[in-house]
Amino acid sequence: xxxxxxxxxxxxxxxxxxxxxxxxxxxxxxxxxxxxxxxxxxxxxxxxxxxxxxxxxxxxxxxxxxxxxxxxxxxxxxxxxxxxxxxxxxxxxxxxxxxxxxxxxxxxxxxxxxxxxxxxxxxxxxxxxxxxxxxxxxxxxxxxxxxxxxxxxxxxxxxxxxxxxxxxxxxxxxxxxxxxxxxxxxxxxxxxxxxxxxxxxxxxxxxxxxxxxxxxxxx
Amino acid sequence: xxxxxxxxxxxxxxxxxxxxxxxxxxxxxxxxxxxxxxxxxxxxxxxxxxxxxxxxxxxxxxxxxxxxxxxxxxxxxxxxxxxxxxxxxxxxxxxxxxxxxxxxxxxxxxxxxxxxxxxxxxxxxxxxxxxxxxxxxxxxxxxxxxxxxxxxxxxxxxxxxxxxxxxxxxxxxxxxxxxxxxxxxxxxxxxxxxxxxxxxxxxxxxxxxxxxxxxxxxxxxxxxxxxxxxxxxxxxxxxxxxxxxxxxxxxxxxxxxxxxxxxxxxxxxxxxxxxxxxxxxxxxxxxxxxxxxxxxxxxxxxxxxxxxxxxxxxxxxxxxxxx
Numbered sequence: 001x002x003x004x005x006x007x008x009x010x011x012x013x014x015x016x017x018x019x020x021x022x023x024x025x026x027x028x029x030x031x032x033x034x035x036x037x038x039x040x041x042x043x044x045x046x047x048x049x050x051x052x053x054x055x056x057x058x059x060x061x062x063x064x065x066x067x068x069x070x071x072x073x074x075x076x077x078x079x080x081x082x083x084x085x086x087x088x089x090x091x092x093x094x095x096x097x098x099x100x101x102x103x104x105x106x107x108x109x110x111x112x113x114x115x116x117x118x119x120x121x122x123x124x125x126x127x128x129x130x131x132x133x134x135x136x137x138x139x140x141x142x143x144x145x146x147x148x149x150x151x152x153x154x155x156x157x158x159x160x161x162x163x164x165x166x167x168x169x170x171x172x173x174x175x176x177x178x179x180x181x182x183x184x185x186x187x188x189x190x191x192x193x194x195x196x197x198x199x200x201x202x203x204x205x206x207x208x209x210x211x212x213x214x215x216x217x218x219x
Numbered sequence: 220x221x222x223x224x225x226x227x228x229x230x231x232x233x234x235x236x237x238x239x240x241x242x243x244x245x246x247x248x249x250x251x252x253x254x255x256x257x258x259x260x261x262x263x264x265x266x267x268x269x270x271x272x273x274x275x276x277x278x279x280x281x282x283x284x285x286x287x288x289x290x291x292x293x294x295x296x297x298x299x300x301x302x303x304x305x306x307x308x309x310x311x312x313x314x315x316x317x318x319x320x321x322x323x324x325x326x327x328x329x330x331x332x333x334x335x336x337x338x339x340x341x342x343x344x345x346x347x348x349x350x351x352x353x354x355x356x357x358x359x360x361x362x363x364x365x366x367x368x369x370x371x372x373x374x375x376x377x378x379x380x381x382x383x384x385x386x387x388x389x390x391x392x393x394x395x396x397x398x399x400x401x402x403x404x405x406x407x408x409x410x411x412x413x414x415x416x417x418x419x420x421x422x423x424x425x426x427x428x429x430x431x432x433x434x435x436x437x438x439x440x441x442x443x444x445x446x447x448x449x450x451x452x453x454x455x456x457x458x459x460x461x462x463x464x465x466x467x468x469x470x471x472x473x474x475x476x477x478x479x480x481x482x483x484x485x486x487x488x489x490x491x492x493x494x495x496x497x498x499x500x501x502x503x504x505x506x507x508x509x510x511x512x513x514x515x516x517x518x519x520x521x522x523x524x525x526x527x528x529x530x531x532x533x534x535x536x537x538x539x540x541x542x
Contacts, residue, residue: 006278013274018265026258034273041277107257126258130249158256 005048009041012056019060020067023127027071028104036070059139060127061120068108075104110161113177118154125151157181167214172207179204312539 017037024033044056057063078101111119124136137147160180164173178189190200253260265273 009277010274013277014270017270017273021265026253026260028257028259030259034276037273038277103257103259105257110256126253130246155252159252162255162257 005045008048008055009045012044013041016056016058016063019063019127019129022129023064023067024071026126027068027107028101029071029074032074036067036074039070040066060124060136061139064123064127071104072108075101106162106165109165109173110158113161113181114154114157115181115183117150118157121147121150122154122158125154163215164211167211167218168207172203172210175203176207176211308539315538 020037020040021033024030024036029036041056047054048056057066082101111123114122120140121136124140125133128136133147133151134144137144140147142150157180161177164176168176178184179186182189184192186200187197190197193200195203250260
């Protein structure tokens with residue numbers, strides 16, 4: 001049975017194209033936003049054709065994940081291109097793609113270390129935009145007040161993780177992020193890293209001192 | 220803002236003022252937060268026009284990326300633009316078909332022209348080789364008289380080989396008789412001197428003779444100089460002037476001149492077989508998918524070996540499928 005695929009896809013584009021475009025731009029892929037949308041809809045068209053009854057994602061969280069997946073592919077491709085350009089004698093003067101890659105890496109690092117609930121709220125809010133909190137709250141099954149509170153916590157956590165990422169070496173940033181938002185006890189983390197609890201506490205203090213020192217230097 | 224409706228006052232609150240300022244502050248904080256975590260704000264949102272363009276580009280890409288079977292099976296029902304794409308493919312396929320037909324016509328015309336040249340060469344070859352016996356059944360008296368008074372051509376010094384004296388011309392037919400020449404192969408009975416003039420096969424059977432002459436015909440079709448080695452310079456530049464009746468193509472001129480020089484009683488050979496083999500074409504669809512152009516083989520009575528035909532066909536379905 002041939003379903004009317006094109007009207008369904010067109011309606012989806014009318015509903016979510018702006019959101020997908022904003023997501024693509026948010027991942028630092030403004031130049032490739034059109035390509036990302038085209039890639040996504042081509043994949044969805046094929047899946048709709050191959051799996052009758054399947055429909056493209058509608059929720060903000062799913063759209064966020066889909067766009068991030070394509071953005072990761074584009075980032076990997078740009079990293080390969082950058083490595084190739086480094087080997088070549090002539091390098092492009094425009095450094096904006098590199099900046100976009102760094103921002104994208106930081107965003108991925110932060111989102112991967114946020115607690116699940118906070119991460120879902122932040123992703124949905126990033127996908128829907130600030131003007132549609134009520135719809136995002138309904139989508140997550142929360143009241144508007146509960147969503148606002150969760151989003152506030154998510155923002156605080158994301159900003160703190162961003163400071164870890166900016167001001168600390170990656171090993172220390174990972175350690176602090178795991179201690180703050182990993183949801184594990186110190187003994188579990190020490191056992192995971194093959195350290196004693198005292199050694200883990202010493203490393204944590206050293207990382208916090210470095211963070212404070214770097215904050216003062218940065219300010 | 221207050222309004223008065225049906226005598227009752229109602230208070231309607233409109234958002235703005237402090238709310239707008241708070242919203243702007245929140246937006247600024249949000250933008251700062253986004254920049255902090257590496258989330259880039261969109262430079263500009265998509266407009267309705269951009270959405271429409273995106274849909275057009277997307278569906279246009281889908282029309283090209285999905286396989287043709289899906290395009291024919293699904294897209295015509297789902298897409299209103301699918302018929303236009305299909306029509307575009309049909310136009311392209313029709314153009315290709317027309318080009319293929321034109322090429323086929325050109326090839327068929329070339330082959331037909333070469334076949335006619337070969338047929339004339341078949342009839343001219345016995346005349347070139349005729350040395351002792353006239354191969355003309357009848358000639359026109361006026362033509363014979365004209366050749367008799369033509370001045371001789373200048374010829375280079377070349378040793379003349381002793382040759383047999385040319386035979387006496389056939390008795391003239393009464394005026395008004397049809398000037399026609401019949402080829403030696405079609406004449407009866409068999410002339411014994413053909414064994415001395417024409418190359419024979421090792422077995423010497425008529426079939427071998429026919430095959431060897433067939434080979435000569437094929438060579439003459441490719442190049443008129445195939446008949447030249449048979450003649451000597453003395454033969455080529457004899458007393459008879461070149462005939463002005465040579466009206467065939469460039470490949471035939473040398474042969475006709477040679478013939479005119481070889482025999483003063485020569486007249487252009489008119490072959491019934493050649494005349495009875497007009498160029499015949501057919502361009503017609505042989506089915507829903509196959510279209511072709513064909514040149515039928517020579518008729519059975521023709522001097523040409525049978526079976527020479529040209530058939531060119533184009534699978535329209537596959538041609539369309541390529542797009």
